[in-house]
Amino acid sequence: MIITVTLNPAVDKTVELFDFKVGALNRIKHVRKDAGGKGINVSKVIAELDGSTKALGFVGGSSGQFIKDRLTSAGINHSFTEVEGETRTNLKIIDLATTEETEVNEPGPSISKSDLINLEENLLNNIIRDNLVVLAGSLPRGVPEDFYAQLIAKLQGKGVKVVLDTSGISLMKSLEAKPYLIKPNLDELEKLINKPLKDTDEVISAAKKLHQQGIEIIVVSLGGEGSIVVSDAGVLKIKAPKIEVASSVGAGDTLVGAISLKLSQGKSLKEAIHYATAASANTVMQSGTQICKKDEVEELLTQVEIEILE
Numbered sequence: 401m402i403i404t405v406t407l408n409p410a411v412d413k414t415v416e417l418f419d420f421k422v423g424a425l426n427r428i429k430h431v432r433k434d435a436g437g438k439g440i441n442v443s444k445v446i447a448e449l450d451g452s453t454k455a456l457g458f459v460g461g462s463s464g465q466f467i468k469d470r471l472t473s474a475g476i477n478h479s480f481t482e483v484e485g486e487t488r489t490n491l492k493i494i495d496l497a498t499t500e501e502t503e504v505n506e507p508g509p510s511i512s513k514s515d516l517i518n519l520e521e522n523l524l525n526n527i528i529r530d531n532l533v534v535l536a537g538s539l540p541r542g543v544p545e546d547f548y549a550q551l552i553a554k555l556q557g558k559g560v561k562v563v564l565d566t567s568g569i570s571l572m573k574s575l576e577a578k579p580y581l582i583k584p585n586l587d588e589l590e591k592l593i594n595k596p597l598k599d600t601d602e603v604i605s606a607a608k609k610l611h612q613q614g615i616e617i618i619v620v621s622l623g624g625e626g627s628i629v630v631s632d633a634g635v636l637k638i639k640a641p642k643i644e645v646a647s648s649v650g651a652g653d654t655l656v657g658a659i660s661l662k663l664s665q666g667k668s669l670k671e672a673i674h675y676a677t678a679a680s681a682n683t684v685m686q687s688g689t690q691i692c693k694k695d696e697v698e699e700l701l702t703q704v705e706i707e708i709l710e
């Protein structure tokens with residue numbers, strides 16, 4: 401069972417229009433709403449790929465209810481902690497003329513100390529040894545910057561592996577707790593080490609430094625280029641399939657969900673990233689925050705190229 405924790409879920413509202421102009425009146429051609437937030441997308445991917453998952457996190461108000469209803473109708477187990485206030489709505493603007501995407505994410509409701517205690521209690525009650533836990537997404541207001549670090553220490557102390565997908569200060573503060581796997585994108589990795597990374601060699605050496613600090617697997621995602629994976633087994637460079645982009649929202653979450661599922665099923669890291677790369681490419685082919693479709697993922701597998709660099 402893979403448990404996901406989304407401290408800051410979102411209703412993703414995707415609007416499509418032609419020629420988006422800042423500072424002007426824009427008229428929308430098409431709108432859709434999806435249950436989103438990083439851990440929630442990870443659970444959606446795991447369920448689509450026939451894995452067993454349960455989504456935890458904070459939800460509030462009618463948007464929180466929308467997310468729970470969507471997961472329930474997709475047959476995805478969940479056990480959310482209810483909070484005061486309204487779960488956020490994140491706006492994704494797709495310009496059909498240029499295919500450019502603009503994301504406008506809300507901060508989310510404020511979380512109290514008792515909410516944090518309730519969530520932690522629920523999480524620790526839900527895990528059993530050998531589960532994998534995915535902690536993913538930004539921290540809403542009221543959550544201490546080292547909250548992920550605290551959870552990682554407690555979970556790993558109970559024999560549970562933790563996959564972490566977050567950014568900024570909460571990622572920095574979590575590294576000491578040594579999560580099992582992290583998946584920064586290029587921008588997140590550059591911010592983490594406070595330095596631009598101009599080529600593959602520099603990305604590899606930054607990822608190796610994190611590996612030397614005790615993180616077993618570092619997956620650096622590079623958008624349409626693919627990814628770099630550093631672990632004890634060496635360095636892999638993965639080239640993503642060429643596809644037609646509908647919306648890249650959820651690509652990173654799909655990579656995290658599929659790799660976590662395949663590793664938990666005992667697949668090698670190479671097999672896991674191979675499958676996850678096909679899955680995330682297929683997510684990019686879907687509009688809004690819809691995730692991959694299993695049968696389409698399988699058709700893309702032959703288009704993923706993996707180079708063993710070390």
Ligand SMILES: Nc1ncnc2c1ncn2[C@@H]1O[C@H](COP(=O)(O)OP(=O)(O)O)[C@@H](O)[C@H]1O
Nearest residue numbers: 585621622623624626627640651652677680681
């Ligand atoms: N345009 C694309 N074509 C094919 N695959 C893509 C594309 N964009 C993203 N992906 C896949 O999704 C993964 C995650 O995307 P990325 O944009 O790096 O993550 P994030 O959403 O976290 O920023 C990439 O490593 C790649 O495998």
Ligand SMILES: O=P(O)(O)OC[C@H]1O[C@](O)(COP(=O)(O)O)[C@@H](O)[C@@H]1O
Nearest residue numbers: 436437438490537538650651652653
């Ligand atoms: O918690 P954050 O960092 O604000 O991100 C939340 C947003 O990221 C998403 O989970 C998508 O993430 P990815 O595109 O990185 O996979 C959206 O569903 C959500 O609106």
